[in-house]
Amino acid sequence: MEKAELRNNTSDPWLFYRTHEDSFLSFAIYVDDGLVIANKDEEIEVFLGLLQKEFRITIGSLEKLFGMHLHSQSNGLIFVGPEAYTNKILQKFNIAEANLR
Numbered sequence: 001m002e003k004a005e006l007r008n009n010t011s012d013p014w015l016f017y018r019t020h021e022d023s024f025l026s027f028a029i030y031v032d033d034g035l036v037i038a039n040k041d042e043e044i045e046v047f048l049g050l051l052q053k054e055f056r057i058t059i060g061s062l063e064k065l066f067g068m069h070l071h072s073q074s075n076g077l078i079f080v081g082p083e084a085y086t087n088k089i090l091q092k093f094n095i096a097e098a099n100l101r
Contacts, residue, residue, distance in 0.1 A: 004027075006018045006025070014028060025047055064084050068085065
């Protein structure tokens, strides 16, 4: 985080941030999931480049995060639900196809 000039958030040890004159970048990490947000695409690209030099990372769309399913609509609303996590648990215990009525 030092190479990327990120500071640790005082209320959450897994949240890091950086601000410059007209830009910001935040990075949240939990176990093996991470989320990067910024107000400029270039900020994200530079940060991900630094991460790729140090770690093997996967870059993808924001559909699942921290075991939660995310769905965004064209009006900007974002819905978060445990569908992915719930399906994983059902599969683990071989009851995904069970009729639970």
